[in-house]
Amino acid sequence: MPEAENLVCIADRQGVKLVRLRAAALLTEDEVEALGQALMALAEMPGQRVVLSFLGVTHITSVVLNTLVLVQRRLEESGGDLRLADIDPHVFEMFAITRLDRKFRIFERDEDAVASFLAGPEG
Amino acid sequence: MPRKCSNTDKRGPWIRRVLPSELERIREAEGEVLGRLGELGYGEDDRFAVRLALEEALVNAMKHGNRMDASRRVRVAYRASAEQVEIHVADEGEGFDPAQVPDPTADENLSKPSGRGIMLMRCYMDEVTYVCEGREVHMVKYRRA
Numbered sequence: 001m002p003e004a005e006n007l008v009c010i011a012d013r014q015g016v017k018l019v020r021l022r023a024a025a026l027l028t029e030d031e032v033e034a035l036g037q038a039l040m041a042l043a044e045m046p047g048q049r050v051v052l053s054f055l056g057v058t059h060i061t062s063v064v065l066n067t068l069v070l071v072q073r074r075l076e077e078s079g080g081d082l083r084l085a086d087i088d089p090h091v092f093e094m095f096a097i098t099r100l101d102r103k104f105r106i107f108e109r110d111e112d113a114v115a116s117f118l119a120g121p122e123g
Numbered sequence: 124m125p126r127k128c129s130n131t132d133k134r135g136p137w138i139r140r141v142l143p144s145e146l147e148r149i150r151e152a153e154g155e156v157l158g159r160l161g162e163l164g165y166g167e168d169d170r171f172a173v174r175l176a177l178e179e180a181l182v183n184a185m186k187h188g189n190r191m192d193a194s195r196r197v198r199v200a201y202r203a204s205a206e207q208v209e210i211h212v213a214d215e216g217e218g219f220d221p222a223q224v225p226d227p228t229a230d231e232n233l234s235k236p237s238g239r240g241i242m243l244m245r246c247y248m249d250e251v252t253y254v255c256e257g258r259e260v261h262m263v264k265y266r267r268a
Binding site for chain 2: 028029059061062063065066067069070072073090094097098099100102103
């Protein structure tokens, strides 16, 4: 399995964890598992606010969507939240088809997503 | 699986591949099919759709059908023309009833981590049909004008 640090880059933006992906496609089981583990590790922190940027990602599968659902559930249980950004139009369509665009707050740019957290709970 | 293999069929000849239930083998099947669609001039939207549906079908066949049993095979058959591409994916599992898969877009299922693969296949392909008690899926994508 690829090491999580080879797949994701995590930065801290005033307490908000900004997760960027290093891969253009998240297709293999190993890649998705590594992403899930990295996000789940963040979810262990109570109240953790996480932004996942899909910048440069052009292909995902339903396994990624299901993983994000699990991560969001875990984050919500601990008082945190996951917000998404920089989603390619093709990939966004997958969120829309599955109605996950209603479950997740999705922003055009990652800085907008980070700012929404910093603006407060209703941001 | 299709039984006829005619090179004179305007839909093109059937091309068949047999894969072990190893997820890393999915790339080669996808690459071959997408390469053919590229040769035929299919656009990005069509290739995205076919790639996604084929990926979902192969993962389902290996994981849920064959349960990652390396001794069980996945059979892929495809034929592509300038107008359409047909893909059949068959596993050696116990089958399933796709009608029993819950609608992942229902409010009560939005937080469940399952059921989205089949739905995406149906949305991105023009025809999706399960045969052989769910052990085989047939998909058709018509090229966009």
